[in-house]
Amino acid sequence: MAQQQDPKPRSLTYIVEHLDPELGPWSELEYITIARDVEDLYRDTKDRVCLLDPSAAKDLSPEDGDTFDVFLFGGILGDDPPRATQKGFEGRRLGPKQMTTDTAVRVTRIVVQDKVPLDKIPYDDFPELKFNEHESTDLPFRYVRGDDGKPIMPEGMLELIGKDADKAIDDLF
Template identity: 65%
Template sequence: MAPKTYIVEHLDEELGPWSELEYLAIATESHEAGAKFLLSSLPSAFKVPDALNAVPSFVAENRGVEELYAAGKSRVCLLDPSASKDLAPEDGDNFDVFLFGGILGDDPPRDRTSELRKKGFEGRRLGPKQMTTDTAVRVTRLVVEGKTPLLEIPYVDDPDLQFNEHESTSMPFRYVKDKDGKPIMPKGMVDLIGKDADKAIDDLF
């Protein structure tokens, strides 16, 4: 099986603390799996964090996916909530590149996934529940590289994070469970959310 590439299109000129932790988790896990993680369509003023640049298989790219894969569109799978088919293990044989079109930081938000769908990238769903970006990449890797069907991946939905006796918050996302039944989250994420418990989650991106 050819090495896989996971791409997130990030059109914002800045990178919030939440997204930075997610991207670092994606880059690290992808590198450990022998895959590449690429951020595409980066504005020229975008500054890549040092920790992300230090991951050997991470690539920062100013060009968009349409330009990068103009001659190889059929090998690119768009993870699309509106797709008619769910991602399946055999998609690992059909696609080399997995594209995540959710754009962070746009206000009002642009439906980048629909734009990419119109460009002709074939789509697959990851199920009905919203996932964080790192979870979406993790689930995709488990399916196409680990050959685990979507419905057999252990999930936890809307977990509560307890910071102390009086403070907790509910996370409105689906996560992959670890061996102890807890949601897998990027290193440092729980601390970040705890420090900013009074902020809306959207403000942390």
């Protein structure tokens, strides 16, 4: 007896974890290949892929969680202008202000899974981080505001920003 094949193969998720502090030429070539493979993987189901694109005409909405199966973040390794919109993926934007990638993913999840509209999410726009009485840094991004009233950032980010600020001052002398 012959086995029946499913008409549509099961969708799988592939995650590339990049732990190096820089993106070297070797990794860049690998990531370009991965991006091309993703384009090929979704060639026949482009209508189920949502490209998060700041120049898209339409904002992401809770209904998009039922429309799309895949949410694509970031450009293809520094394309300027971005080429992904030319690949046939439908775009949605996350509002008028630039977000970090982790914030963009968080906001997308809140909108499409938790069904919270973009304008109902508590944000912290361009937060000021104070390191001491005399030193602070303004961040040029929008973040989701946590229950504690502070912007949600990756663990260790405040320390990293503080170290980078110290390096910049030390480099002046």
